[in-house]
Amino acid sequence: MFNGCSVHCSSVDMLLPPDEEKDPEVIPEDSSLLTLRIRKKALERREETIIVDRACRQETLAYEMESHAIGKRPDNPVDLVEEGELLLTLNIFYPVIFQKHKDHKPYQTVLVLGSQKLTELRDSISCVSDLQIGGEFSNQPDQAPEHISKDLYKSAFFYFEGIFYNDKRYPECRDLSRTIIEWSESHDRGYGNLQSAKMEDYTFNDLSLRIGFPYLFCHQGNCEHIIIITDIRLIHHDDCLDRNLYPLLIKKHWLCTRKCFVCKMYTARWVTNKDSLAPEDPCFFCDVCFRMLHYDAEGNKLGEFLAYPYVDPGIFN
Amino acid sequence: MRGVRREGGRGGGMCSVPGLQADCEALLGAFQEADTVRFERFAELWRERRFHAIFYGRIRALERNKFTKKTLELVQQYFLPPYAFQIRVGALYLLYGLYSTQLCQPKQKIRIALKDWPEVQRFQQDLIESQHYDAAYIFRKLRVARAFHFTAMPKLLNYRTKKKIQENEFKEEFKDPSNRVNSLITNDVLEELMNIHDHYQKMKCVISADKSQPDKALSLIKDEFVVNLKDITLEHQEWQQKRMKLFLNAKDADEIPNREEEGTSLASEGSERANALAKIKYRSYSAVAEASKSRRHRQVKLESSDSGSDYGKSQSRSRKNSKRPQAARNRGSAEIQGEMRTMKETLTRHVGMPVITEEETSDEEEVPLPKRKKRR
Ligand SMILES: [Zn+2]
Numbered sequence: 017m018f019n020g021c022s023v024h025c026s027s028v029d030m031l032l033p034p035d036e037e038k039d040p041e042v043i044p045e046d047s048s049l050l051t052l053r054i055r056k057k058a059l060e061r062r063e064e065t066i067i068v069d070r071a072c073r074q075e076t077l078a079y080e081m082e083s084h085a086i087g088k089r090p091d092n093p094v095d096l097v098e099e100g101e102l103l104l105t106l107n108i109f110y111p112v113i114f115q116k117h118k119d120h121k122p123y124q125t126v127l128v129l130g131s132q133k134l135t136e137l138r139d140s141i142s143c144v145s146d147l148q149i150g151g152e153f154s155n156q157p158d159q160a161p162e163h164i165s166k167d168l169y170k171s172a173f174f175y176f177e178g179i180f181y182n183d184k185r186y187p188e189c190r191d192l193s194r195t196i197i198e199w200s201e202s203h204d205r206g207y208g209n210l211q212s213a214k215m216e217d218y219t220f221n222d223l224s225l226r227i228g229f230p231y232l233f234c235h236q237g238n239c240e241h242i243i244i245i246t247d248i249r250l251i252h253h254d255d256c257l258d259r260n261l262y263p264l265l266i267k268k269h270w271l272c273t274r275k276c277f278v279c280k281m282y283t284a285r286w287v288t289n290k291d292s293l294a295p296e297d298p299c300f301f302c303d304v305c306f307r308m309l310h311y312d313a314e315g316n317k318l319g320e321f322l323a324y325p326y327v328d329p330g331i332f333n
Numbered sequence: 334m335r336g337v338r339r340e341g342g343r344g345g346g347m348c349s350v351p352g353l354q355a356d357c358e359a360l361l362g363a364f365q366e367a368d369t370v371r372f373e374r375f376a377e378l379w380r381e382r383r384f385h386a387i388f389y390g391r392i393r394a395l396e397r398n399k400f401t402k403k404t405l406e407l408v409q410q411y412f413l414p415p416y417a418f419q420i421r422v423g424a425l426y427l428l429y430g431l432y433s434t435q436l437c438q439p440k441q442k443i444r445i446a447l448k449d450w451p452e453v454q455r456f457q458q459d460l461i462e463s464q465h466y467d468a469a470y471i472f473r474k475l476r477v478a479r480a481f482h483f484t485a486m487p488k489l490l491n492y493r494t495k496k497k498i499q500e501n502e503f504k505e506e507f508k509d510p511s512n513r514v515n516s517l518i519t520n521d522v523l524e525e526l527m528n529i530h531d532h533y534q535k536m537k538c539v540i541s542a543d544k545s546q547p548d549k550a551l552s553l554i555k556d557e558f559v560v561n562l563k564d565i566t567l568e569h570q571e572w573q574q575k576r577m578k579l580f581l582n583a584k585d586a587d588e589i590p591n592r593e594e595e596g597t598s599l600a601s602e603g604s605e606r607a608n609a610l611a612k613i614k615y616r617s618y619s620a621v622a623e624a625s626k627s628r629r630h631r632q633v634k635l636e637s638s639d640s641g642s643d644y645g646k647s648q649s650r651s652r653k654n655s656k657r658p659q660a661a662r663n664r665g666s667a668e669i670q671g672e673m674r675t676m677k678e679t680l681t682r683h684v685g686m687p688v689i690t691e692e693e694t695s696d697e698e699e700v701p702l703p704k705r706k707k708r709r
């Protein structure tokens with residue numbers, strides 16, 4: 017007959033290692049486990065071939081990003097995420113489609129609470145095109161950074177399950193989806209009954225969503241991001257329970273930054289075309305080098321060139 | 334969420350940690366051979382293998398998280414049908430061992446999908462009712478430790494290139510032996526068949542000359558066919574059980590009480606079957622489903638056969654329901670989107686925008702240090 021006490025007293029102890037085996041860094045010799053024999057070999061190989069483990073730094077950053085908010089609690093109890101709250105994991109893909117990303121499309125991963133409004137996610141999506149500055153500024157470089165696209169074009173929509181959710185919070189917001197719906201209807205494209213709604217009126221709990229299905233976020237008129245929900249689960253005690261930290265970014269693709277052609281050190285802020293002073297076209301410069309090379313002490317333009325403010329995709333790194 | 338539909342099936346391969354599946358199956362196999370569900374015995378087998386060391390080695394934190402997640406994901410599958418009762422108990426202990434000895438901080442959680450939760454609760458109920466208190470206790474410990482994530486899907490979707498995704502292969506020896514036949518011929522099905530058959534007989538009587546029995550000309554079906562079907566099912570199970578040599582050790586001490594009630598478990602032959610046939614005739618259809626559960630480890634048998642009868646039904650929610658073609662289509666449309674974008678990019682050239690060519694160097698290897706935003 018089974019003796020209950022032997023479990024109750026020491027169920028974990030019954031599985032724990034003898035004291036001499038408590039260093040988790042060291043794989044025990046003569047282990048019968050296949051997993052460990054394979055790992056031991058793999059680790060030995062790694063140590064032999066790589067002197068400096070280059071993956072290390074990137075991995076440390078990725079780990080830091082994945083775990084930085086875990087277990088956080090709000091200062092104000094009002095902001096505590098309640099038990100039973102839903103947590104969604106979204107992959108938001110970058111719009112930049114370079115050839116080299118054909119197989120691995122870059123994306124960022126965010127956690128959103130079911131009770132959050134779609135607009136909260138919208139405001140958290142950082143995209144270079146929001147910082148894009150239109151126009152050629154070689155004659156007045158000082159005026160360039162003042163109006164960025166995010167302030168100019170506030171319209172945006174999500175597309176989930178046949179419904180366009182338009183951001184209508186500001187009077188200057190346009191219904192970007194109207195053209196699409198009209199196009200669909202006028203040609204009877206077989207997309208059924210497309211509808212539009214206000215983004216600010218809906219939370220994720222209000223939606224009926226499919227895991228793994230590609231949805232869309234569109235802003236700046238034509239900057240399109242595919243959104244895929246990869247997981248939905250109940251919130252857990254170990255999660256970040258500070259409502260203010262959601263949507264929570266937990267993973268992103270590290271985009272390379274374009275360096276200044278002159279100093280090779282700072283991230284490019286300007287790009288020039290038809291530049292008589294530059295060795296290549298287009299040519300990238302940081303702000304300091306750009307001004308030093310292209311203007312005299314009084315700020316007069318030197319030589320012929322077209323200059324555009326440049327926002328590097330790696331700016332969010 | 335108003336409705337969460339599932340899409341894309343079970344993403345990802347079974348397990349990409351080399352050797353892990355073999356190690357886990359070896360441990361579960363040994364537990365099966367030990368022919369018990371006692372935690373004490375499991376702990377012995379675990380210690381013999383020094384299984385706690387499965388997490389050892391110089392592994393970086395990110396890698397460790399991933400590896401631990403995959404380990405729990407792998408073992409979690411043995412905790413659910415179609416695996417036999419004993420394997421499921423073994424998997425419960427294994428999950429407990431892995432969860433407790435993992436080195437992640439905070440601990441990685443065990444995913445339980447919404448659709449599997451009723452099954453897990455039923456399992457827990459079974460443990461208690463059959464007085465496997467050690468197993469019930471271990472389950473309770475996991476609950477109290479908040480070891481579970483309650484999820485919409487069994488696995489976190491991950492997107493890798495298609496060829497890496499492989500269908501899971503279940504270990505045949507661990508499966509509940511009578512599973513497929515059992516899921517097809519449930520108590521309900523037999524009950525239904527019996528009713529239809531009765532009804533059919535009555536209909537034939539009504540249109541016959543002699544109202545008390547049907548005309549010979551209408552005799553197109555064997556009267557005893559429900560009983561025969563039952564008989565065939567039993568025979569098949571017996572055959573399968575013999576072939577698998579599962580739990581045929583009569584020495585099992587746990588099992589002695591209530592043998593009579595457990596007669597339909599098909600461990601013994603002859604009289605048991607006659608017994609079962611008699612039961613059928615009395616329209617007591619508890620046999621098939623009960624037998625399937627391989628509950629010979631139970632000390633006390635469930636009073637009602639109801640809990641058994643929906644067991645088969647839960648099986649019919651097949652794991653094969655995954656919508657792979659759909660997933661493939663999604664991928665395709667994303668591809669098209671991508672192509673359309675590149676097309677659009679080459680076509681539309683905004684006025685006031687610079688001409689920038691794509692850089693050749695890969696950006697993935699080189700990681701810039703997090704820099705202060707150099708604005709202005
Ligand atoms: Zn964008």
Ligand SMILES: [Zn+2]
Nearest residue numbers: 276279302305
């Ligand atoms: Zn520079």
